[in-house]
Amino acid sequence: AFAGCTNYPNGEEELALMAKELLERKYIVVAAGCASMSIGMWKDEDGKTLYDKYPGEFKAGGLINLGPCLSNCHVSGAAIKIANIFAKLPLEGNFAQVADYILNRVGAVGVAWGAMSQKAVAIATGFNRWGIPLIVGPHAIKYRRLYLSDGEDFQVYDRKGKKVMEIDPTPEHLITAAENFKECLCTIAKLCMRPNDISKGRSMKVYHYVTLYEKYFNCMPPDLEKFIRTEKDIPFMLKDKIVEYLKEKGWKPRKEIPQEPTLLY
Known part of the structure; x- marks a missing residue:
């Protein structure tokens, strides 16, 4: 989801190029406010915008213009609906x-x-709460607030394994x-990973993370070994090079993966 103001480091073209790269990889891309207008200002060699080239539907490879800045709430709303539909979680009194x-x-x-x-940082905080x-x-570091981990293993409670x-x-x-924007694209692919990923889903995310890194930095991600839990997480198309990389890093598969991870325990 692209949101926020137009205080871009190198103009609006980079935002459109990021959206284009993700759409070509069949990500669902949504945009709101100034970001959605910036994407619409970029045109390809045929004079078409990304809105002309890609369907405005919430599906793989779709690009949706949500509307004005305050329509960012529809992004978190979509995530909330997933919890409601698939996990049957009620939408009252259980934030x-x-x-x-x-x-x-x-x-x-x-x-x-x-x-x-300040509105943009409020939107960011709202996303984080969900x-x-x-x-x-790069300009946004002037907000002087980032929520960063140390990159080490996390702890969760597995409801199934108790x-x-x-x-x-x-x-x-x-x-x-x-x-x-190159670093941003690679970080997007990395932050899409979740503790509850099945092996097929994780391998797809690893594929995009690796190929984006190779495309823009001409090397393997320096922290790839952290996100491959078992050999099943390795995408088939990149198996040889990733296995070689993991051997150099001394990687070992995880003995167990949570089936129902939660932080509420």
């Missing part, structure tokens, strides 16, 4: 339970690339800053 579900299961990420107003991580542009266990650090941060 923490819904946020816990989103944090551990729903791979949503917000991007406020040009944030500069368990949705957010990436801000015990506390250590897991991979996903999502690694709640608010983090990216120096440029």
